[in-house]
Amino acid sequence: MTSRLAAAASPYLRAHADNPVAWYPWGAEAFDEAARREVPVLISIGYSTCHWCHVMARESFEDPDTARELNNGFVAIKVDREEHPDVDEAYLAAASAFTRNLGWPLTVFATPEGRAFFAGTYFPSEPRGGMASFRQVLAAVREAWTQRRDEVQQTADAVVEALQTARDAASAPSALPDLDALAAAARTALAREDREYGGFAPAGATMATPKFPTVPLLRFLQAPALADVVPEATATVDRALRAMASAPLRDAVDGGFFRYATRRDWTVPHYERMLTDNAGLLDVALDAGDDETARGVARFLIDVLQQPGGGFAAAQDSESWIDGQRDEGGYYARDAAGRAVLQPPAVDGKIVTGWNGLAIGALARAGLRLDDEHLIDAARWAADAVLEANVGPDSLLRRASLDEVVSPAPATLEDYGLLAGGLAALAAATGELAYAVRARELVDAxxxxxGAPSAPGGGDPVLTAHGVPGAASASDGDRPSGPSALADAAFALWLLGAGERYRQAAASLVEARAEQAPAEPTAHGALLRVAAQLAVPPHQLVVITTAGDALTAAARRIRTDLTAVVTPQQARAFAAAGFALFEGKIGEVPTVYDCRDFACRLPVTDLRSLSEQGH
Known part of the structure; x- marks a missing residue:
């Protein structure tokens, strides 16, 4: 038994606290113990809504005999990949040297210096299908460690050397992609559209090919800059959203989307539901003009994932208890009445800083566009919760918190960028200067x-101490990478009038990946969206108002790069704080200032004039 995980800031770790495995949380203590005992380290990485993580836990980590072998020959570390994304990325990169089938659970064997020498994913409790059992793997690794230590060390050193070489060979900065390059990138992505079922699929995909929402790519294709040069991009996103929203991928009861579909026609979902996917799809639906889907996703975020303290939970599990047994997806197969008699799947209540930033920004934009203060209030509540709970004693952001327990894991560049971007959007929706100032502080930090922008405090201290390299380059998978998130936040600050240095920062972050991103749009959607915003002059709308009125309501619905709704007093406060967009924005109430091509038109005080300006 171990109690080392009982007080963790991760439901995933807490769920393993009573395992017979003597788990350590991620940290220097575990590696020090491995060095003292001269044994290898098992690093087991997963997350709380991972189905096969649950399976391996039940089959192996809860088995006393397996635990005995593990405890006798190894130091075992349990890692929540959502709490320690840098650790996850580093060992995914290392694991690629041993298996092409990367995923979770991720099972890595490393030296006491943290250097991987063997890795895999799920291992069954009994050998099957050509796959060794977990106990067979433990025995083989232990035999190699005790009988062929030099070979093991050479393998570990070779992996580290190869990863470092890959990092050093990352592409040098290139010029910002122009509209022609961005249009070509969009067409590269559109060539993979599944015209039969919507979304994207590789050539030769069968009905058994899984389908993911690919939110960052959809957001790139929705970039206003592409509307004239690649008009089919918008239609492609609309088809994808309609297909997903009308398929079992979207829950018919509460409006939330599942992680992915296991079949090409968006059926048979993998039933876990992620905060990141749903926050991103809220933005997709909003810009597609699908208010019904947008409101449904917002309802899921608030009713299911928002926690009593205000922050948004990381995910909802795929499994639940039905008739005394664990069942994957059975709860979601029932209608509202059928669910009412069941215990819903567990929610991973971990409040991840950056992921909350995604939700804060999406809800703020949705509340503004849909004229729904309830959504804006939910975003404000979450922002206040994160800014209070996810800060360490050194006043630096932390990656996550759970039940007022703050994680020791430092916030990543992704966290700083996504939270800053969310706060900037919230400032525009509420007119509250404090959110814009905090966003600026986070980006400035x-x-x-x-050198390259980085999160304050550096990366993970254990990886740094042992010289374990991370992934060679950041990419936008199911959410923006750290560089993409920071570029987007810097651009948002520039739109608010914070100064040219923020546009330059956004451009530099894009230029660092400008050579590879257009050629690989599926992996760089978020970065390409920022590039598309940088490629054309911005459209900003400042609405000066004190109460609900028809002009403000109409202005809220206009699609722009930035719409800010403020009172006259708030406008003066923004201007005094260095946000130049608001300088001189005074006069009658309500008033709309329409700024395009770096020039503001004459202020508008009536609906007819707003319409005459092309809205």
């Missing part, structure tokens, strides 16, 4: 050092 990442830009203050020498």
């Amino acid at each position: 990442c830009l203050s050092g020498h």
Whole structure:
């Protein structure tokens, strides 16, 4: 038995606290113990809504005999990949040297210095289908460690050397992609559209090919800059959204989307539901003009994932208890009445800083566009919760918190960028200067050092201490990468009038990946969206108002790069704080200032004039 995980800031770790495995949380203590005992380290990485993580736990980590072998020959570390994304990325990169089938659970064997020498994913409790059992793997690794230590060390060193070489060979900065390059990138992505079922699929895909929402790519294709040069991009996104929203991928009861579909026609979902996917799809639906889907996703975020303290939970599990047994998806197969008599799947209540930033921004934009203060209030509540709970004693952001327990894991560049972007959107929706100032502070903290932007405090201290390299380059998978998130936040600050240095920061972050991103749009959707915003002059709308009125309501519905709704007093406060967009924005109430091509038109005070300006 171990109690080392009982007080963790991760439901995933807490769920393993009573395992017979003597788990350590991620940290220097585990590696020090492995060095003292001269044994290898097992690093088991997963997350709380991972189905096969649950399976391996039940089959192996809860088995006393397996635990005995593990405890006798190894130091075992349990890692929540959502709490420690840098650790996850580093060992995924290392695991790629041993298996092409990367995923979770991720099972990595490393030296006491943290260097991987063997890795895999799920291992069954009994050998099957050509796959060794977990106990067979433990025995083989232990035999190699005790009988062929030099070979093991050479393998570990070779992996580290190869990863470092890959990092050093990352592409040098290139010029910002122009509209022609962005249009070509969009067409590259559109060539993979599944015209029969919507979304994207590789050539030769069968009905058994899984389908993912690919939110960052959809957001790139929705970039206003593409509307004239690749008009089919918008139609492609609309088809994908309609297909997903009308398929079992979307829950018919509460409006939330599942992680992915296991079949090409968006059926048979993998039933876990992620905060990141749903926050992103809220933005997709909003810009597609699908208010019904947008409101449904917002309802799921607030009713299911928002926690009593205000922050948004990381995910909802795929499994639940039905008739005394664990059942994957059975709860979601029932209608509202059928669910009412069941215990719903567990929610991973971990409040991840950056992921909350995604939800805060999406809800703020949705509340503004849909004229729904309830959505804006939910975003404000979450922002206040994260800014209070997810801060360490050194006043730096932390990656996550759970039940007022703050994680020791430092916030990543992704966290700083996504939270800053969400706060900037919330400032525009509420007119509250404090959110814009905090967003500026977060971005400045990442830009203050020498060299490439980075999160304050550096990366993971254990990886740094042992010289374990991370992934060679960041990419936008199911959500924006750290560089993409920071670029987007810097651009948002520029739109608010914070100064040219923020546009330059956004451009530099895009230029660092400008050579590879257009050629690989599926992996760089978020970065390409920022590039598309940088490629054309912005459209900003400042609405000066004190109460609900027809002009403000009409202005809220206009699609722009930035719409800010403020009172006259708030406008003066923004201007005094250095947000130049608001300078001189005074006069009658309500008033709309329409700024395009770096020039503001004459202020508008009536609906007819707003319509005459092309809205």
